[in-house]
Amino acid sequence: MSYFQENSAFFAEIAKNPSFRFADNIRYFILGMIESTPRYRPVIVAAYQMPERYAITMYVSGLTGLIVDWIINGTQENPQQLTKIILDSPGMEWFKEK
Numbered sequence: 001m002s003y004f005q006e007n008s009a010f011f012a013e014i015a016k017n018p019s020f021r022f023a024d025n026i027r028y029f030i031l032g033m034i035e036s037t038p039r040y041r042p043v044i045v046a047a048y049q050m051p052e053r054y055a056i057t058m059y060v061s062g063l064t065g066l067i068v069d070w071i072i073n074g075t076q077e078n079p080q081q082l083t084k085i086i087l088d089s090p091g092m093e094w095f096k097e098k
Contacts, residue, residue, distance in 0.1 A: 012071055066089075
């Protein structure tokens with residue numbers, strides 16, 4: 001997150017340009033993190049209380065949107081504040097247990 005904040009003007013322009021598929025890259029990164037953590041699914045499903053496919057979609061879409069919004073709007077919160085917001089969001093219990 002610090003790297004994004006230090007280069008926020010650059011990443012904001014990339015995030016606004018659909019040809020860079022910035023949000024998709026963030027989404028794939030988050031999905032990769034989830035896939036590498038074997039116990040993630042039940043925690044996320046419990047947090048969203050919906051079928052697994054939709055719970056994962058809500059979770060990944062929410063985090064992707066939050067990160068892209070933070071970048072496009074000038075990284076107003078510092079990386080530590082954004083990290084706290086993310087870690088306090090539904091479904092992050094699996095990550096805190098590490």
